[in-house]
Amino acid sequence: MKQLVYSVIDKHRDEFLELAELLFHTPELGYKEQQTKHIIQTFLKNHDIEVEKEYFETGFQVTVGNAHKPHIGLIAELDAIPTIGHCCANPLDNAAHSCGHSTQVVMMIAALLTLKELIDTNQLHGRVTLFFCPAEEFIDIEYRKKLIANKSIYAIGGKQNMIIDHLFDNIDCCVHAHGMGKFKKYRFNVQSSLAGFVYKKYHFQGKASHAAMAPSEGINALSACNLFLQAQALLRETFLDSDMNRVHGIITNGGDVVNSIPSDVVYEAYIRSFSTKALMTLNEKLSNAAIHCAKAIGAQCNIEEIKGYFPFNQDILLSNVVYQNMLSFVSPCEIQTDEKSIASGDIGDLSLFKPTIQFGYTGFKGTMHGNNLEVSEPNFVYSITAKVIAASVIDLLANSKCLDDICSSFTPQMSIEDYKKYVTRSCYEIDDLN
Known part of the structure; x- marks a missing residue:
């Protein structure tokens, strides 16, 4: 045959x-x-x-x-x-x-x-x-x-x-x-x-001011993002080799003009892992880090999340x-x-x-x-x-x-119903977290 x-x-x-x-x-x-x-x-x-x-x-x-x-x-x-x-x-x-x-x-x-x-x-x-x-x-x-x-x-x-x-x-x-x-x-x-992954879009929001004359009157969203990137880097030492976790991203908006304190900064990233549990845990840790790094200097971070693939x-x-x-x-x-x-x-x-x-x-x-x-x-x-x-x-x-x-x-x-709830829950705001 x-x-x-x-x-x-x-x-x-x-x-x-x-x-x-x-x-x-x-x-x-x-x-x-x-x-x-x-x-x-x-x-x-x-x-x-x-x-x-x-x-x-x-x-x-x-x-x-x-x-x-x-x-x-x-x-x-x-x-x-x-x-x-x-x-x-x-x-x-x-x-x-x-x-x-x-x-x-x-x-x-x-x-x-x-x-x-x-x-x-x-x-x-x-x-x-x-x-x-x-x-x-x-x-x-x-x-x-x-x-x-x-x-x-x-x-x-x-x-x-x-x-x-x-x-x-x-x-x-x-x-x-x-x-x-x-x-x-x-x-x-x-x-x-x-690997599985989650797509993240971190939107750091501060307050614009003149970068030379009045930096003290602004809240630097780029600094909030940089603080988060440091936290992200420090989390890497907690990764298990067997999970092969990966976090990689780019700043797609770093401010408007050099002479102004950046009030809006956007960082987009993928979070990947071979472990579904590790993926979900790391995703939550990074969300909390972004939100609280922003709070630390008086900024805010709103997060858009799109569930990727398992x-x-x-x-x-x-x-x-x-x-x-x-x-x-x-x-x-x-x-x-x-x-x-x-x-x-x-x-x-x-x-x-x-x-x-x-x-x-x-x-x-x-x-x-x-x-x-x-x-x-x-x-x-x-x-x-x-x-x-x-x-x-x-x-x-x-x-x-x-x-x-x-x-x-x-x-x-899992059930199809639970799966649908997971993949269609695409966005959340700061108040939805801890």
Whole structure:
């Protein structure tokens, strides 16, 4: 059965490469992927696959197979990221597929088409849904806040909204893949972890006055921010190495003119950790530090907080299924395992509720998120990876014990209702804290 799948993917290779080229040259930011959506849906329609459901501006899903169970979910992300100087950057907003998301789309479609053929001919039984997810990149915040205000979305990330709307409820497990850039040694990556993060915007407010003639009449918001940065630096000695905590930010407004005491200063930051508990604790400590450092010199600090993504922990049993299918194409020494990446993704949120994996694949040159990223090995990226995905789904659908073991060993980490409360509580003021 797997050999048939491989031959079908090879037969349509040129068609997949044409789709890949078109998508790579049509980069769009999250919740704006209208052209991308049209290209994909047209391609699917030409292969007799109709859209099952649309949601959240540009997201949609398709399903092959009529059986209620078993039900496997596949993930493809639609959005690009601003990348100044990339040869394929959209001139309107510098969007480019320097994150490699367009490659996910093609490989998942390739896998789905081959699985459809097996299911349609009764060689395989079950159901496979391919979710085309918008807005994985945590960017373009002001635009997305407007969408939230208009009730078009609940939260910043695409999968966050899909989780809240119960779109993943009926699947047994979920398979995802993401480009891992250029590696000399490794071809694939399994069982890696991703950090979780919270986005913070600290707004320090003081009182303006003439910086030379009357500094005593002012309250320096930049000094309040500097005091907070010292507190932030001192907190680093409390970090546990195993949590791999990170705090990094920039001052996006440091005052208006040199000759005036700054009355408004804005510091934006990400707080990251591999531990959900450590992330929440550190987040609260930093909020208290900012507020009380400002108070210490008579200033105020108002904080805007947007919940980012949860830490991602791979499902080990599901990873093992994919790992075994990788071995048909590469040797064990070419597969990286157990990497801890400080990067984040909304796939972490999905892993709270369903057995989920995101394996990595190479075949690129240049730097991930860089202006020189391009696909250097199209056969590996689009064909070999699609074969691994399709073969893994075959194992899951054909071996009920394997899938039962995966599902029975998994425990959801919270309810959808509690999750919604957490991710949609986006702002708080000074009076809400201690």
